[in-house]
Amino acid sequence: MARALRLAELGCRTTHPNPRVGCVIVKDGETVGEGYHERAGGPHAEVVALRQAGARAKGAEVYVTLEPCCHHGRTPPCTDALIAAGIGRVVAAMQDPNPKVAGQGAARLRAAGIEVEVGLMEAEARRLNRGFVSRMARGRPFVVLKLAMSMDGRTALASGESKWITSEDARADVHRLRAEAGAVLTGVNTVLADDPELTVRLPPERLAQAPQPARIVLDTRLRTPAHARVWAEGARRILLTVSPRADQMELLEARGVEVALVGVDRQGRVALDSALSALGRMEINEALVECGPKLAGAFLQAGLVDELLLYVAPTLLGHDARGLAELAGITALDRRVRLRFTDVRQIGADLRITAQPEAQ
Numbered sequence: 236m237a238r239a240l241r242l243a244e245l246g247c248r249t250t251h252p253n254p255r256v257g258c259v260i261v262k263d264g265e266t267v268g269e270g271y272h273e274r275a276g277g278p279h280a281e282v283v284a285l286r287q288a289g290a291r292a293k294g295a296e297v298y299v300t301l302e303p304c305c306h307h308g309r310t311p312p313c314t315d316a317l318i319a320a321g322i323g324r325v326v327a328a329m330q331d332p333n334p335k336v337a338g339q340g341a342a343r344l345r346a347a348g349i350e351v352e353v354g355l356m357e358a359e360a361r362r363l364n365r366g367f368v369s370r371m372a373r374g375r376p377f378v379v380l381k382l383a384m385s386m387d388g389r390t391a392l393a394s395g396e397s398k399w400i401t402s403e404d405a406r407a408d409v410h411r412l413r414a415e416a417g418a419v420l421t422g423v424n425t426v427l428a429d430d431p432e433l434t435v436r437l438p439p440e441r442l443a444q445a446p447q448p449a450r451i452v453l454d455t456r457l458r459t460p461a462h463a464r465v466w467a468e469g470a471r472r473i474l475l476t477v478s479p480r481a482d483q484m485e486l487l488e489a490r491g492v493e494v495a496l497v498g499v500d501r502q503g504r505v506a507l508d509s510a511l512s513a514l515g516r517m518e519i520n521e522a523l524v525e526c527g528p529k530l531a532g533a534f535l536q537a538g539l540v541d542e543l544l545l546y547v548a549p550t551l552l553g554h555d556a557r558g559l560a561e562l563a564g565i566t567a568l569d570r571r572v573r574l575r576f577t578d579v580r581q582i583g584a585d586l587r588i589t590a591q592p593e594a595q
Contacts, residue, residue: 236298236328236356242271242280243300243363249274249446251417252518254301254331254367258284260322262295279304281313285320293321300360302331302353305340314343324350328360332371366417366520369541375511376522378539379416380531381409382559383546389556390528395428400548404583409525410435412544413448416523418514421465422530423454432464433525449473449519453530455504461486473517475510477503493517507537532561535572540592543574547586 242257250256250272258280260268268291270283278286281303285292303313303325317325325344330353331337341351361368369377383401384390390400399406413419419433433450447470452459457478459465466472472492477499484494495517498509514522524534534540565571578589 236300236326238266238269239280239298239300240328240356240359240363242269243360245271246273247363248414248417251275251446252367252370252520254364256280256299256301258297258299260284260288260292260295260297262288262291267291267295276309279310279313282310282316285316288320294323296324296326297322298326298355300328300356300363302327302329302336302338303340303344304331304333304336305343306335312340312343314340314347317344318347318349322349325352326355327351327353328355329353329357329364332368334371365541370515370518370520373515375508375515376418376519377541378511378522378524378534379412379542379544380524380534380540381412381544381546382531383548384559385548385550385552385556387551387553387556388559389552390559391557392552393555393557395557400550400552401546401585402548402583405546405548405585405587408582408587409546413523416448416521418449418451418519418522420451420453420522420524420526422526423452423456423458424529425525425527426452426454426459426463426465428527430464431525432467434467434470446470448523451475451514451519451522453505453507453510454478457483459487461490466490466492473514475505475513477505507533507539511539528558528561531559532563535560536562536564538592542577543588543590543592545588545590546582547588549584 239257239259243255246255253275257271259266268284268288270280272280281299303317305312305314341353344351366377414435434447449471450465451473454474454476457476457480474487474492474494475497479496487494495513497513498506500506573593574590575593576590580587
């Protein structure tokens with residue numbers, strides 16, 4: 236199963252919106268076939284492994300990181316292929332959270348006389364597919380908030396200058412994360428201030444032909460210019476708003492931007508929970524949020540951040556520089572945003588701190 240998980244990781248940048256799945260087929264203690272799901276619309280991991288195993292698959296054991304599918308999507312059910320191959324036993328790391336499967340794949344295999352076990356290395360499999368699990372279970376993507384700061388908690392000078400606080404190594408790490416997340420989300424204020432591209436810029440050999448991530452902008456009053464660099468072709472582009480301005484919407488849609496109206500919060504802005512639900516319906520599994528302090532604070536205070544990635548540069552910017560996140564209304568310690576560290580490592584000259592919200 237550990238080998239199957241490593242194979243599944245090979246599809247981290249290319250399978251969106253499908254889950255990342257690896258498969259190993261073992262016969263008499265020998266691996267006779269293995270494979271992984273490379274991209275949506277392509278053959279599933281089980282099919283790739285079965286093709287490699289050929290006739291040796293009969294009576295063999297299959298180790299797969301996700302319960303085999305039993306429904307017709309872009310490809311036929313994997314359960315049918317496993318049954319036809321005469322597989323003797325299937326070990327799945329986790330049950331498929333997709334309601335179209337959700338135990339039905341295992342049930343179909345058992346009905347065909349195949350022994351099935353579920354749960355081996357489940358925690359590792361769930362983490363590998365945390366975005367897919369989030370979308371299936373909660374109807375919204377897994378949200379990773381990425382921030383970069385100086386050691387005194389500042390993100391930019393008072394003038395707004397921020398290029399570059401962190402090292403080239405840290406920025407390369409962010410580009411890798413963008414590719415793996417499959418979608419990058421920001422707010423209109425960041426677009427107006429910085430005109431970012433939000434693309435992945437890595438050497439071709441490191442990109443492994445991965446598609447560019449979807450670019451998502453939250454824009455309450457439709458202020459994002461149609462000529463903004465974030466709307467450049469080459470990736471899926473999405474704008475979420477509460478303003479039904481037909482003229483501006485038509486300009487953006489003419490550029491290939493998907494514009495969707497979402498719910499409004501008490502301040503008249505895009506309601507973040509409604510925006511995430513809309514992204515779930517658009518089959519966005521994971522969103523890497525790269526934004527300014529206002530939107531970062533809003534995500535944190537709404538309890539919608541699943542993981543915080545904080546890059547800390549060994550520098551000081553002073554008390555006049557801009558802060559990390561606007562967190563209004565914290566007048567007592569019991570109202571603070573509580574986090575727990577899950578990983579700390581050095582990336583180039585900087586530290587990368589990974590944290591998750593504490594359960595309240």
